[in-house]
Amino acid sequence: MLNLTKNIERIIIRNIEKQYIASYFSAPNEQNDDFKALNLKTNKSQFGPRRPLRKVKPVETRTSQMEVDQDWGSVWPAPRSFHPAVVPLPIRQGYVEKGAPPDKYANAELMKIPNFLHLTPPVIKRQCEALKKFCTPWPKNLNNQEKIEKLFPIEVISSDYCHSSPTIRDPLARIVTIRFKKSALNLNERETDKFRRLVGERYNEENDTVTIVTDRCPLKKQNYDYAMYLLTALYHESKNVEPWEELKNEADMEKYVWENNASKVNVERLFNKTSSEIPNISVYSEALVNYMNEGENDYTVAKYGEAVKQLLNLPSSTK
């Protein structure tokens, strides 16, 4: 493109030269007197003196025209870099070993740091007022934590991420966590046992909560659906009784249960009554269960001894 324009220029200049030469030779002799010298090359003398640059006076700064009771929210409505002509404050920024820090004019440091001049308290108040019409009141009946937990047993936690980049996608936003109390499922003892085996370490015994984290699908919606599927599957699977589960006998029990054991039969035979009619039987059974489940230590042994004495109406050693 450049070459072409150059070529065209060359051709044009050559044509002009030819014309001049032609006119020079074809000119009549009488006109030679007032012939002007052809000035093809430009000289410095051709131009007149340089015109002085017209200096435009800068407009007066906005700070000098501001009123004391102006509405600052309309002066600085949105986030913006600092501008000294707009902010009527004697701000200084920078470090000088001796003397005052540099002032706000021509101070690049002040332009770098983020400012909150668009978020003054009256502006925040005004924005909150404007947003109020889009808010709905909190349901009146949901006034305490217990009710909330009862009516909304599942807690769904997911995060959104804001970046200073043109993309709104973040792979971490896909992760969904659901949390619920195990007691909200209303499972019986066998079902609870199966549920706990299925859930594994996702169950926290201290606060009785189950936490399920799903992050295997690429989208948040898919992960949420998967978490809901897992919850449904867990519930129904723990309700379901497989044929091999019926084969579980006393040796397979993970805990000592007094009602299922020989101890109950023996006590009933000793008293010749059903276990519910025997006085102090609950103390005895509790102590025995503790002794069997927690293992043999000073405390459980002593407790068990006390319970046996209470059951058989013998004088207590501590009394």
Next chain:
Amino acid sequence: MNVLIKNIYNPFKTQCQIVRNLHVSPIYLKTQAGRYRITPKKDFPLTYEMANPPHMIASRKAWNSWNTSNVQGGLRSSETAVEDHFIRKFMIGTWHGLFVSEIIIKRQHNIIRIAGLISRTASSRKMYFLIGYTEELLSIWLQCPVKLELQTVADKKDVIFKYI
């Protein structure tokens, strides 16, 4: 220290020696980037940005690029760096000889805000044109809104912090 390694097997049956030299002298740890040398006449002008060496960033001076790409877990760090460099080059070329400070690039969500100090030598008409031109072209290339927040300086000497 010279380590001599002889070729054990050579398919062409020619003698060949590989000599490798290892330098074990300590490294001359002298950092020079972003530091200026004192001139004999002490008449070299420095802006505040130049007067503070790089290790003063975050204490005496702030960064010139503000974004979340380089924080832990930040996205698009390489793209952001390349885009910032491109913006700087473009600004220096478009506002030729007008910038008297570094070009500050601040990103908020998808908005890019470019700030800086320019001298008042260009006419206001030219400046309005350049602002619109820069914003338009950069927003087309970077596919996000670009805002220019410039501050003019009457004299270039206004930004000079000290002479060394």
